[in-house]
Structures are given as structure tokens and as C-alpha cells.
Amino acid sequence: MKLGRSSLRGPTQPGAQESAAPARSPPPHLVEMKYIVGIGGMTNGGKTTLTNRLLSALPNCCVIHQDDFFKPQDQIAVGEDGFKQWDALESLDMEAMLSTVQAWASSPQKFARAHGVSVQPDTSDTHILILEGFLLYSYKPLLDLYSRRYFLTVPYEECKWRRSTRSYKVPDPPGLFDGHVWPMYQKYKRQMEADGVDVVYLDGTRPREELFHRVLEDIQNALLNRT
Ligand SMILES: Nc1ncnc2c1ncn2[C@@H]1O[C@H](COP(=O)(O)OP(=O)(O)OP(=O)(O)O)[C@@H](O)[C@H]1O
Numbered sequence: 682m683k684l685g686r687s688s689l690r691g692p693t694q695p696g697a698q699e700s701a702a703p704a705r706s707p708p709p710h711l712v713e714m715k716y717i718v719g720i721g722g723m724t725n726g727g728k729t730t731l732t733n734r735l736l737s738a739l740p741n742c743c744v745i746h747q748d749d750f751f752k753p754q755d756q757i758a759v760g761e762d763g764f765k766q767w768d769a770l771e772s773l774d775m776e777a778m779l780s781t782v783q784a785w786a787s788s789p790q791k792f793a794r795a796h797g798v799s800v801q802p803d804t805s806d807t808h809i810l811i812l813e814g815f816l817l818y819s820y821k822p823l824l825d826l827y828s829r830r831y832f833l834t835v836p837y838e839e840c841k842w843r844r845s846t847r848s849y850k851v852p853d854p855p856g857l858f859d860g861h862v863w864p865m866y867q868k869y870k871r872q873m874e875a876d877g878v879d880v881v882y883l884d885g886t887r888p889r890e891e892l893f894h895r896v897l898e899d900i901q902n903a904l905l906n907r908t
């Protein structure tokens with residue numbers, strides 16, 4: 682199933698636009714609005730922090746974390762840089778991630794219920810899905826599905842320092858940041874820019890609350906204007 686942006690919206694009543702009457706837009710309260718937001722960007726840019734704040738503020742909002750789609754460790758190749766290629770797109774099962782997004786799109790209500798998200802009756806025509814991850818805009822089949830693509834960045838030194846404070850399921854071996862993580866980040870970002878992907882850059886060194894309010898207001902405006 683190919684999900685274009687337009688196919689993510691439509692009348693809630695099948696056939697509503699098929700009558701012989703002159704084509705008219707259904708009244709706003711009958712239009713189901715599906716809105717996919719990407720919270721992407723570099724490792725330790727603050728994606729999870731921002732995502733969690735948005736989740737608690739937005740109605741009918743589900744999340745899919747890209748990190749949940751890492752392949753098992755024994756399937757991660759060792760590259761020419763001498764490191765296991767955790768930061769390569771091939772280390773993620775992106776087909777499975779796409780299927781999960783499609784499951785949400787085909788029935789956001791069912792998806793929300795299955796994931797313990799309560800659906801608010803007064804806003805039930807609006808459904809939001811946040812995709813959170815470090816390589817959201819490098820997998821072509823997902824690219825057109827986003828209504829908004831955010832991209833968090835922090836300077837090299839800040840990123841390296843934040844990363845050194847974290848412990849991942851598989852701990853970083855010495856030298857991983859400079860030998861693999863940072864070069865891969867630069868490679869994918871360059872490619873994204875060369876492909877002309879339209880992203881909204883966010884400065885991840887700004888205070889958490891500022892980032893949250895900026896993105897929340899942006900999403901709320903887009904929902905109001907249905908853009
Ligand atoms: N706006 C901010 N200002 C300062 N520190 C922040 C900010 N946002 C997040 N942090 C801190 O930076 C670190 C990384 O944050 P977070 O886990 O949200 O990033 P991430 O992009 O999801 O990382 P990754 O996906 O690589 O694990 C955490 O220690 C977090 O507390």
C-alpha cells in the first residue's frame with residue numbers, strides 16, 4: 682500500500698464524495714485528519730525528550746520509535762571502519778517500521794487502543810502519529826508520508842558529550858563516536874540535503890520547554906489550518 686499525503690485524509694463516510702450532487706467538501710467535522718510528524722535528527726539531539734512532551738500534550742497521539750526496529754546484533758555487519766554498523770540504515774528493519782506506520786494509517790483508533798492511547802471523543806476526527814528516530818528521512822518509502830519533518834541538531838562537542846553519558850543496550854566500544862557515529866551522521870545528512878528533503882531544523886541546545894512550545898504551536902497551527 683502506498684500512502685500519499687492525500688490518502689491520509691478523507692471523508693469518514695465511505696462514498697460521501699461519490700454522489701451525483703456537485704462535488705462539495707464534507708464539513709470539517711466529518712473529515713478524518715491523519716497527521717504524521719517526524720521528530721528526527723542526530724543521536725542525542727533531544728528527540729526522545731521532545732517526543733515525550735508532545736505525546737502528553739497532543740490528543741489522540743501515538744508514537745513509533747525507530748530504535749525499536751534495530752535488527753538483532755548478530756545481523757549487524759562490521760564495516761570498513763572496523764565497527765559494527767549500528768548507524769547504517771541497513772541495520773534497521775525499515776520494512777517492518779513502514780508496516781507499523783501503515784497499520785496506524787489504516788485504523789488509527791484501533792492502533793491507539795492497542796497501544797494504550799485513549800481516544801478523546803471530541804477530537805476523534807484528528808489522529809497524530811509521531812515517528813521518532815535518527816534516520817527518519819533516509820528511507821525513501823516513508824519520506825512522503827510526513828506532514829512535518831523536524832530535525833534536531835547540536836554541535837559536535839555537545840553531541841559527543843551527551844552520548845558519553847548514555848548507556849545503550851549495546852554499549853559503545855571505545856572510539857565508536859568519532860570512528861562511526863559522527864561520520865555516518867554526516868554522510869546521511871549530506872545525502873538528505875542533496876535530495877532536497879524539506880525539514881524544519883531545530884537547535885537542540887535550546888531549553889527543553891522552548892523546543893516543546895515551538896513544535897507544539899507549529900503542529901496546532903497546522904491542524905487548525907489543515908496544512
Ligand atoms: N533541550 C535540551 N537541553 C539540554 N539537554 C537536553 C535537551 N534535550 C535533551 N537533553 C539531554 O540530552 C540527552 C539526550 O536526550 P534524548 O534521549 O532526548 O536524545 P535522543 O535524540 O532521543 O537520543 P538517542 O536517540 O540518540 O538515544 C539526555 O541526557 C537529555 O536529558
Ligand SMILES: NC(=O)c1ccc[n+]([C@@H]2O[C@H](CO)[C@@H](O)[C@H]2O)c1
Nearest residue numbers: 724748751767768815849850851862
Ligand atoms: N537500540 C539499540 O539496540 C542500539 C544498539 C547499538 C547502538 N545504538 C545506537 O542508537 C543510536 C540511535 O538512537 C545510534 O547512534 C546507535 O549507535 C542502539
